[in-house]
Amino acid sequence: MDPLIKKFKEYGNLPPEIENELSKHIKSQTKQKGDFFLKQGQIVSGLFVIEIGLVRSYHIKDEREINSWFGFENIILGSVMPLFYDQPAYESIQFLETSTYYYISSKDLNMLYKKHHEMNTIGRKMAEEYCVILEQRISSLQTENAEQRYNSLLKFQPDATQRISLGHIASYLGITKETLSRIRKK
Amino acid sequence: MDPLIKKFKEYGNLPPEIENELSKHIKSQTKQKGDFFLKQGQIVSGLFVIEIGLVRSYHIKDEREINSWFGFENIILGSVMPLFYDQPAYESIQFLETSTYYYISSKDLNMLYKKHHEMNTIGRKMAEEYCVILEQRISSLQTENAEQRYNSLLKFQPDATQRISLGHIASYLGITKETLSRIRKK
DNA sequence: AAACGATTTTGACTTATGTCAAAAAAGTCG
DNA sequence: CGACTTTTTTGACATAAGTCAAAATCGTTT
Numbered sequence: 001m002d003p004l005i006k007k008f009k010e011y012g013n014l015p016p017e018i019e020n021e022l023s024k025h026i027k028s029q030t031k032q033k034g035d036f037f038l039k040q041g042q043i044v045s046g047l048f049v050i051e052i053g054l055v056r057s058y059h060i061k062d063e064r065e066i067n068s069w070f071g072f073e074n075i076i077l078g079s080v081m082p083l084f085y086d087q088p089a090y091e092s093i094q095f096l097e098t099s100t101y102y103y104i105s106s107k108d109l110n111m112l113y114k115k116h117h118e119m120n121t122i123g124r125k126m127a128e129e130y131c132v133i134l135e136q137r138i139s140s141l142q143t144e145n146a147e148q149r150y151n152s153l154l155k156f157q158p159d160a161t162q163r164i165s166l167g168h169i170a171s172y173l174g175i176t177k178e179t180l181s182r183i184r185k186k
Numbered sequence: 187m188d189p190l191i192k193k194f195k196e197y198g199n200l201p202p203e204i205e206n207e208l209s210k211h212i213k214s215q216t217k218q219k220g221d222f223f224l225k226q227g228q229i230v231s232g233l234f235v236i237e238i239g240l241v242r243s244y245h246i247k248d249e250r251e252i253n254s255w256f257g258f259e260n261i262i263l264g265s266v267m268p269l270f271y272d273q274p275a276y277e278s279i280q281f282l283e284t285s286t287y288y289y290i291s292s293k294d295l296n297m298l299y300k301k302h303h304e305m306n307t308i309g310r311k312m313a314e315e316y317c318v319i320l321e322q323r324i325s326s327l328q329t330e331n332a333e334q335r336y337n338s339l340l341k342f343q344p345d346a347t348q349r350i351s352l353g354h355i356a357s358y359l360g361i362t363k364e365t366l367s368r369i370r371k372k
Numbered sequence: 373a374a375a376c377g378a379t380t381t382t383g384a385c386t387t388a389t390g391t392c393a394a395a396a397a398a399g400t401c402g
Numbered sequence: 403c404g405a406c407t408t409t410t411t412t413g414a415c416a417t418a419a420g421t422c423a424a425a426a427t428c429g430t431t432t
Contacts, residue, residue, distance in 0.1 A: 059325070061325070062329075068325070080317040080318055084318065113310070117306060124299070125270070128270040128313045130313075131266040131270075131313055132267060135254070135267075138320065138327065139252065142252060142254075145389090146389070147388095165408095165410090167408095174327070174328040177410075177411095180410095351378095351379070353379070362420060363381095364419090367382085368382090370380095371381080374431100375431085375432085377431100380425105381425080383422105384422095384423095385421085386420080386421075386422100387418105390418085391414105391417090392416100393413090394412085396410080396411065397410065397411080398407105398408080398409070400405100400407075402404095402405090402406100
């Protein structure tokens with residue numbers, strides 16, 4: 001079974017006929033390090049799961065790249081804005097390692113949401129779970145200093161430090177690379 | 187029509203028979219300033235809309251109250267954690283003004299989600315929209331300094347300054363009340 | 373109006389983090 | 403391997419924000 005369907009099934013019941021139809025809309029691709037899944041300003045987007053690889057999402061603010069999340073293997077990934085609003089993506093999604101992933105386009109997914117109400121239970125739960133993750137990140141940014149935020153990252157995404165460059169991690173934590181370098185020295 | 191149903195209908199189609207059933211589960215209450223909708227640790231929760239009044243959500247961290255959001259009139263409000271996970275609320279929700287609100291319990295809402303798949307379309311869209319709001323807040327905390335975050339708040343919730351005490355706003359922005367007082371003096 | 377408590381402001385000082393520039397280290401490619 | 407680019411580290415200094423304590427202001431109740 002492809003990894004995206006497997007992931008969907010973790011969130012709710014997926015009747016065989018819907019699974020069958022869904023599977024027709026799922027495609028697999030392999031992209032090189034540095035390639036994009038999605039570029040800021042595009043309306044076309046989708047949901048995906050990485051089988052092997054690593055991705056980051058970022059946006060530009062005051063001519064700087066701000067990393068908003070990192071995506072590891074076997075996690076549902078995507079950009080909420082173009083999915084929900086049919087609006088241009090606020091963020092770009094770029095592969096940090098050569099990656100193989102399975103995806104469904106926003107267009108196809110929204111079509112399935114309309115056609116099969118059961119799919120919305122899965123969609124609702126995915127979105128609700130993502131809300132909880134976002135709330136934790138807000139709490140971390142709101143109350144913790146640089147070192148505590150770094151430790152939170154180590155705790156929840158331990159391999160981040162192995163696979164992601166210091167500069168990218170610093171941006172994600174909302175600090176400079178110099179500060180992160182000094183935190184690490186300890 | 188009660189404000190909660192009206193709000194639900196903004197997110198998607200609600201067939202009359204489901205609306206009718208839904209309306210039986212919606213209750214209205216009036217609470218005094220200082221009263222709670224929900225206390226940290228409770229599993230029982232729900233979604234609500236305030237007709238008149240104001241509410242805040244907060245949690246305790248290192249013996250301090252950290253405000254996570256403020257809820258004004260005619261906005262869907264609630265705590266995602268107990269709704270999604272059936273787990274104890276991470277946050278408390280307390281009225282900052284005497285408030286009249288309409289609510290449905292998590293239990294009843296989850297029952298309706300199971301019974302009527304159409305309801306999940308509404309639930310999915312509410313959660314997705316909330317994700318977008320949370321992402322904006324993350325970006326603000328991640329990239330802006332204290333003064334810029336205060337200006338962002340003024341922009342998106344202009345009456346916050348009129349109705350919410352300086353201390354509560356400072357906590358929401360992740361700064362001390364002294365710092366906010368100095369920003370305001372400018 | 374007086375008295376009380378809570379909230380906000382102010383001042384002096386400390387600490388965390390940012391900035392800029394340069395050096396060191398690590399990674400990449402012919 | 404050696405040259406080149408990118409990333410990380412280091413140092414000196416600047417700035418933003420926190421801490422603590424006291425005074426001022428505001429709100430509520432009698």
